[in-house]
Amino acid sequence: MVKITDDYLNNKAAFAKANIKVPTYDAKKVADKTLQSPTWVHFGGGNLFRAFHASIANQLIESGKSDTGVIVAETYDDGVVSGIYGKYNNRIVRVVTKADGSQDRELFAPVAKAIYAGPANEDASGFEELEKIFENDSLQVVSFSITEKGYHLKNGDGDFFPPVANDIKNGPSKPQNNMSLLVSLMLARFNAGKKPLTLMSTDNFSQNGDRLKDSVLTIAKAWKNNGFVNQDFIDYLSDPKQVGFPLSMIDRITPNPSDKISADLAKDGFEDAEILHTPKHTNIAAFTNTEEAHYLVVEDDFPNGRPAFEEAGVIMTDRDTVNAADEMKVTTCLNPLHTALAIYGSILGFDSIASEMQNDDLVALIKQIGYIEGLPVVKDPKVINPKSFIDELVTKRLPNPYIPDTPQRIATDTSQKLSVRYGVTIQHYVDDDNRDPKNLNFIPLVIATWLRYLMGVNDKGEAFTPSPDPMYDELHAKVDGLKLGGDNDVHASVKDILSNKNIFSVDLYQVGLGEKVEAYFTEELKGAGQIEKVLHDTLASKATPVK
Ligand SMILES: NC(=O)c1ccc[n+]([C@@H]2O[C@H](COP(=O)([O-])OP(=O)(O)OC[C@H]3O[C@@H](n4cnc5c(N)ncnc54)[C@H](O)[C@@H]3O)[C@@H](O)[C@H]2O)c1
Numbered sequence: 010m011v012k013i014t015d016d017y018l019n020n021k022a023a024f025a026k027a028n029i030k031v032p033t034y035d036a037k038k039v040a041d042k043t044l045q046s047p048t049w050v051h052f053g054g055g056n057l058f059r060a061f062h063a064s065i066a067n068q069l070i071e072s073g074k075s076d077t078g079v080i081v082a083e084t085y086d087d088g089v090v091s092g093i094y095g096k097y098n099n100r101i102v103r104v105v106t107k108a109d110g111s112q113d114r115e116l117f118a119p120v121a122k123a124i125y126a127g128p129a130n131e132d133a134s135g136f137e138e139l140e141k142i143f144e145n146d147s148l149q150v151v152s153f154s155i156t157e158k159g160y161h162l163k164n165g166d167g168d169f170f171p172p173v174a175n176d177i178k179n180g181p182s183k184p185q186n187n188m189s190l191l192v193s194l195m196l197a198r199f200n201a202g203k204k205p206l207t208l209m210s211t212d213n214f215s216q217n218g219d220r221l222k223d224s225v226l227t228i229a230k231a232w233k234n235n236g237f238v239n240q241d242f243i244d245y246l247s248d249p250k251q252v253g254f255p256l257s258m259i260d261r262i263t264p265n266p267s268d269k270i271s272a273d274l275a276k277d278g279f280e281d282a283e284i285l286h287t288p289k290h291t292n293i294a295a296f297t298n299t300e301e302a303h304y305l306v307v308e309d310d311f312p313n314g315r316p317a318f319e320e321a322g323v324i325m326t327d328r329d330t331v332n333a334a335d336e337m338k339v340t341t342c343l344n345p346l347h348t349a350l351a352i353y354g355s356i357l358g359f360d361s362i363a364s365e366m367q368n369d370d371l372v373a374l375i376k377q378i379g380y381i382e383g384l385p386v387v388k389d390p391k392v393i394n395p396k397s398f399i400d401e402l403v404t405k406r407l408p409n410p411y412i413p414d415t416p417q418r419i420a421t422d423t424s425q426k427l428s429v430r431y432g433v434t435i436q437h438y439v440d441d442d443n444r445d446p447k448n449l450n451f452i453p454l455v456i457a458t459w460l461r462y463l464m465g466v467n468d469k470g471e472a473f474t475p476s477p478d479p480m481y482d483e484l485h486a487k488v489d490g491l492k493l494g495g496d497n498d499v500h501a502s503v504k505d506i507l508s509n510k511n512i513f514s515v516d517l518y519q520v521g522l523g524e525k526v527e528a529y530f531t532e533e534l535k536g537a538g539q540i541e542k543v544l545h546d547t548l549a550s551k552a553t554p555v556k
């Protein structure tokens with residue numbers, strides 16, 4: 010048996026018995042150097058970070074390109090820090106699940122420390138520790154994978170969320186919201202001598218760096234209006250030579266830790282295979298499971314220098330290229346297909362993405378969304394060919410039965426993702442004189458099926474548990490009164506949802522799609538089994554052959 014905290018340098022054989030490759034570097038030395046001269050802080054130490062960013066840091070240390078690792082900061086889920094990083098000496102076992110059923114297992118130890126810096130009025134120690142780190146000359150990059158909702162400051166009515174409003178009123182000393190906490194840390198860096206830095210979002214939405222910059226500046230400007238900071242600080246944050254906000258595209262399907270992989274590891278003698286489900290809904294373990302394919306494309310915008318990311322396979326390029334790569338992945342060629350499978354899979358009772366890929370109609374649906382509706386309006390990023398990207402996704406990645414991904418994971422926070430997943434493509438149809446959004450069929454069908462999903466009733470007519478979503482209760486209340494097979498006033502129930510620009514980034518009625526979505530939804534409400542039937546019939550009548 011081997012524990013993740015065992016001495017891997019002197020006990021390599023025990024790890025080898027569990028088929029786990031170990032680092033050749035001394036984790037303690039790397040941690041000491043990192044804490045002395047920090048270069049990289051990462052906010053949101055969830056599964057993507059553990060599978061992807063940590064692997065980049067690990068490769069750079071292994072290859073001698075860097076002698077420092079990463080400091081993890083958590084502002085949301087204290088369970089992640091105490092239950093995982095603290096418990097397992099900040100180590101990670103990454104399992105790559107390959108299409109032939111084999112697994113590559115590797116121990117990573119580049120994380121020097123994980124710091125919980127939640128609302129500072131509860132316990133300010135983490136915040137103060139991060140302030141010291143941010144004051145350091147050596148700090149080059151702060152990266153983020155904090156989910157889409159981590160950047161949001163306002164609710165659907167355009168009002169600041171209460172913690173943000175409190176932070177704006179109370180100033181930088183005791184931030185509660187994670188974005189205000191970040192601005193407070195930037196203020197510490199500014200006050201320490203206006204030191205340059207890059208804030209790099211690696212979350213799944215278009216122009217993620219711009220969104221991060223917008224949230225940071227919104228807080229900073231509100232503090233200026235309330236007299237807490239001066240114009241110099243706003244100028245510092247706004248000056249690209251001082252603070253970089255690069256765009257990025259990140260792609261690696263990283264499911265929540267799976268019971269199957271946990272059992273495989275335990276069978277091979279790995280003692281720390283249990284999975285933690287935190288009260289805040291993070292599913293995390295000493296191990297993380299991920300796929301083989303991966304892409305990270307980053308705008309090269311690092312005013313204080315950066316780790317040699319390109320040596321670990323990261324594509325470092327210009328802004329337009331990243332923007333095109335990101336739109337290609339997030340709005341057209343991957344995430345819209347994923348979200349369609351998430352909604353359909355949840356309501357049809359699937360528990361794995363790979364099994365959905367055995368269903369001809371679901372495969373046909375995502376091909377229509379990807380190849381027919383999305384691809385024609387996507388800009389070619391050149392560094393990755395969009396058609397080849399969808400081909401690889403549909404023929405290799407999604408059907409891989411060893412990737413333990415579930416529609417329920419991907420359905421998490423759907424309300425926060427629809428504007429990016431479908432809104433951008435709809436907008437391209439609006440903007441192009443030669444196209445008409447009314448000609449879209451399958452994107453509106455998925456939106457209609459999401460309305461059915463919001464009822465919390467599956468295709469058999471039975472209640473099911475939808476995935477966590479910050480808007481679920483509010484949206485569910487609007488469709489809760491609708492009955493399968495009943496005489497429903499669909500328009501009255503859904504008009505506020507379909508016209509909500511916060512959800513879709515467009516008013517679906519204004520672009521001519523609201524009525525179409527309502528019509529599909531009305532058909533789906535006719536009774537049990539209608540989700541499958543409407544999909545099948547729509548494919549039969551509206552699908553375009555895919556070449
Ligand atoms: N998992 C993937 O396949 C994948 C691939 C590409 C990009 N991403 C991006 O990475 C994000 C995280 O994915 P993951 O697999 O690590 O998820 P995860 O659930 O494993 O971890 C989420 C992390 O974000 C933090 N977080 C959640 N809500 C927050 C909030 N409101 N404010 C601050 N921090 C918050 C959590 O504490 C946790 O550290 C995704 O939302 C997506 O934008 C994920």
Ligand SMILES: O=P(O)(O)OC[C@@H](O)[C@@H](O)[C@H](O)[C@H](O)CO
Binds near residue numbers: 259347348418
């Ligand atoms: O991570 P989210 O929540 O934005 O979206 C869920 C999945 O579609 C996503 O995590 C994919 O697995 C990922 O985008 C693949 O690179």
